[in-house]
Amino acid sequence: MIKANGLVSITDCDKDDILRILDLAEQFEKHPNPHLLDGKLVATLFFEPSTRTRLSFETAVQRLGGRVIGFSDAATSSSSKGETLHDTIKMVSNYVDLIVMRHPVEGAARYASEVAGVPVINAGDGANQHPTQTMLDLYSIKKTQGRLDNLTISMVGDLKYGRTVHSLLQAMQYFNPTYNFVAPPELRMPEQYRLFCEEKGLKYKEETDLNAVLKTSDILYMTRVQQERFTDPVEYEKVRNTYTLRNSMLEDTKDNLRILHPLPRITEIAADVDANPKAYYFEQARNGVFARQAVICSILGLV
Amino acid sequence: MKASHTELIVRALENGTVIDHIPAEKLFKIVSILNLDTIADQITIGNNLESKKLGKKGVIKIADKVFKAEELNKIALLAPTARINIVKNYEVVEKIDLSLPEQINDILQCVNPMCVTNKQPVATRFDLTDRKRGLLKCHYCERALSLSEIVLK
Numbered sequence: 376m377i378k379a380n381g382l383v384s385i386t387d388c389d390k391d392d393i394l395r396i397l398d399l400a401e402q403f404e405k406h407p408n409p410h411l412l413d414g415k416l417v418a419t420l421f422f423e424p425s426t427r428t429r430l431s432f433e434t435a436v437q438r439l440g441g442r443v444i445g446f447s448d449a450a451t452s453s454s455s456k457g458e459t460l461h462d463t464i465k466m467v468s469n470y471v472d473l474i475v476m477r478h479p480v481e482g483a484a485r486y487a488s489e490v491a492g493v494p495v496i497n498a499g500d501g502a503n504q505h506p507t508q509t510m511l512d513l514y515s516i517k518k519t520q521g522r523l524d525n526l527t528i529s530m531v532g533d534l535k536y537g538r539t540v541h542s543l544l545q546a547m548q549y550f551n552p553t554y555n556f557v558a559p560p561e562l563r564m565p566e567q568y569r570l571f572c573e574e575k576g577l578k579y580k581e582e583t584d585l586n587a588v589l590k591t592s593d594i595l596y597m598t599r600v601q602q603e604r605f606t607d608p609v610e611y612e613k614v615r616n617t618y619t620l621r622n623s624m625l626e627d628t629k630d631n632l633r634i635l636h637p638l639p640r641i642t643e644i645a646a647d648v649d650a651n652p653k654a655y656y657f658e659q660a661r662n663g664v665f666a667r668q669a670v671i672c673s674i675l676g677l678v
Numbered sequence: 679m680k681a682s683h684t685e686l687i688v689r690a691l692e693n694g695t696v697i698d699h700i701p702a703e704k705l706f707k708i709v710s711i712l713n714l715d716t717i718a719d720q721i722t723i724g725n726n727l728e729s730k731k732l733g734k735k736g737v738i739k740i741a742d743k744v745f746k747a748e749e750l751n752k753i754a755l756l757a758p759t760a761r762i763n764i765v766k767n768y769e770v771v772e773k774i775d776l777s778l779p780e781q782i783n784d785i786l787q788c789v790n791p792m793c794v795t796n797k798q799p800v801a802t803r804f805d806l807t808d809r810k811r812g813l814l815k816c817h818y819c820e821r822a823l824s825l826s827e828i829v830l831k
């Protein structure tokens with residue numbers, strides 16, 4: 376159950392929470408409500424910069440009539456003067472109705488939710504969680520497929536460090552997915568998540584070849600392969616080229632296939648894919664505003 | 679001979695607690711984690727005693743001491759095979775089964791260097807996610823770890 380003290384991890388959400396948030400997101404998309412957050416003040420505390428996520432949250436709040444205060448990186452926050460996270464959160468919770476925070480340290484949002492007097496939404500805590508990203512991914516899947524149940528979802532790229540795929544994998548457990556995990560051996564899905572699938576009875580296959588999963592996929596979830604994950608630059612170049620999606624590869628794919636990517640992309644999706652109607656990553660980002668409006672209003676008890 | 683000697687040690691305790699069946703290699707870790715090296719009560723420590731179950735075992739006997747739940751949790755984490763006997767008037771009046779609690783507070787250190795518990799003054803908390811497999815999860819960074827990987831604070 377999503378708790379009154381916020382949304383920290385997708386694992387806090389049960390099936391009903393997810394379905395309720397997605398229904399709300401759909402309503403916000405269809406019927407914009409410019410006054411729902413009138414008189415509410417939201418803090419966006421970004422202890423590390425993420426312009427994309429911050430703008431999405433701030434758009435979500437302001438389009439509903441709420442106001443925003445905050446900072447966009449740690450250098451302009453009091454933590455740069457050595458203030459503990461505890462004290463920053465205590466101070467800010469005196470001022471606002473809700474805190475949205477991003478922090479490079481894992482578990483920072485959970486801790487903040489325990490000391491804050493107001494609800495906390497985790498906008499990313501290091502490699503750990505980013506639950507509103509998962510909500511927008513789920514919303515994008517539901518919107519493009521018309522359902523969440525019985526889909527074949529192929530996750531591609533950095534499955535070892537990619538928190539978005541880990542959270543999506545956990546959230547989809549309620550909807551009988553079939554997973555394909557496509558990654559080089561050094562970036563394969565960690566044991567913790569493979570065990571999770573086995574425990575929950577979720578079907579999965581591991582592949583190293585992207586072409587092996589294209590024809591059967593309903594969703595292709597691409598992720599960024601970052602150079603810093605590799606000690607050998609030659610190995611990085613090889614992997615980067617192997618896991619690049621090009622338009623020509625999409626010829627024999629299903630009509631309903633949609634390509635998702637949490638963005639920003641580097642080279643893992645070639646520019647010629649953008650014009651293909653199966654490319655969905657830019658709309659996916661737009662869905663983030665509706666998903667975040669749904670989460671914010673749900674936590675504040677306004678819907 | 680050795681077995682009867684162990685009995686003697688146990689029997690000699692009038693009131694207090696006996697921790698028996700400690701794997702020999704864990705004995706001094708338990709002494710240290712429970713801070714038994716600094717307590718004022720009478721304490722008898724035996725190690726490398728013969729044991730049918732463990733090969734070699736350790737025994738700790740402390741007069742007038744009853745362990746708190748968090749101390750028992752520490753023992754359970756380090757030596758789940760240990761047995762706790764409460765002695766009154768030279769008789770074992772209670773045997774306590776060690777079992778891991780659902781939540782382990784402030785005993786373990788998180789192995790994830792990027793965890794908030796290693797970066798800020800925050801007490802650690804682990805949740806037992808799979809008792810059978812002995813799997814724990816950090817309440818904060820959500821890193822899973824098995825009992826064989828734990829690090830005590």
Ligand SMILES: [Zn+2]
Nearest residue numbers: 788793816819
């Ligand atoms: Zn941790």
